[in-house]
Amino acid sequence: MEVIKVIILGLVEGLTEFIPVSSTGHLILLEQLFTLSGSPGFRETFMIVIQLPAILAVVLYFWPQLWPFQQKVNTFETCVLWFKIGIAFLPAAILGALLDDLIETWLFGATTVAIALIVGGLIILGIERSHLTPRYEKTNDIGWGTALGIGLFQCLAMIPGTSRSAATIIGAMLLGANRRAAAEFSFFLAIPTMLGATAYKTVKTGLHLEIREWALITLGGLVSFITAYIVVALFMNYIRRRSFTPFGYYRIVLGIIMLMIIFLQ
Secondary structure, eight states: OHHHHHHHHHHHHHHHTTTTTOHHHHHHHHHTTOOOOSSTTHHHHHHHHTHHHHHHHHHHHTHHHHOSSSTTSOHHHHHHHHHHHHHHHHHHHHHHHHHHHHHHHHTOSHHHHHHHHHHHHHHHHHHHHHTOOOSBSSGGGOOHHHHHHHHHHHGGGGSTTSOHHHHHHHHHHHTTBOHHHHHHHHHHHHHHHHHHHHHHHHHHHOOOOOHHHHHHHHHHHHHHHHHHHHHHHHHHHHTTTOOSHHHHHHHHHHHHHHHHHHHHO
């Protein structure tokens, strides 16, 4: 039974981490249906560590754009992009370290997630209907100040259910990026953000797990990696021709369903 749970959670992590629907919200919803059993800290460690393979999927997919020391790549331009990503990472790194315990205590719950899903969905629909005129057609065009602004938007994702990708993509679009540049910058920013969050949480929760539990984490990570790679590839192809509107409607419907379940319990 635990193997089936792990596979389902890995699938959900890979499916939802990089699209604007909130992976945390989906995982919290799944926790209402079943909970992983094991030694103290196993469930939390599992939820954290399976993010790492999803990050590796992004690195693998965007490797030609991310690794500066290769032919047919402008090394200086790529290094500058990484510095911009570093600038964008700073606000969440600082606030995350300062507010982590408060957020876990007061905001981690199904009601918060449901409300954040609905509000985020409404914002996505509003942005798509406003027909913004982009100033940045490529990720490398995004300026230093804009990168910092996107990083500040990322801080909104500390509210469970907001979605890190939604906050950064919406923020980038509001600050002048087109859909593709916004999505790419969001994915690139996920690398240091999720690595930092994973390392911080892992140290905080500890690594005193049984071999069987590490095997389950490895299985969940493998499923997460394969699923995330497929999702990133499909998502980047999708946004070339279509808007984020379906994701907005999906968030609203899911949030309403969650509220109905909460109030009927």
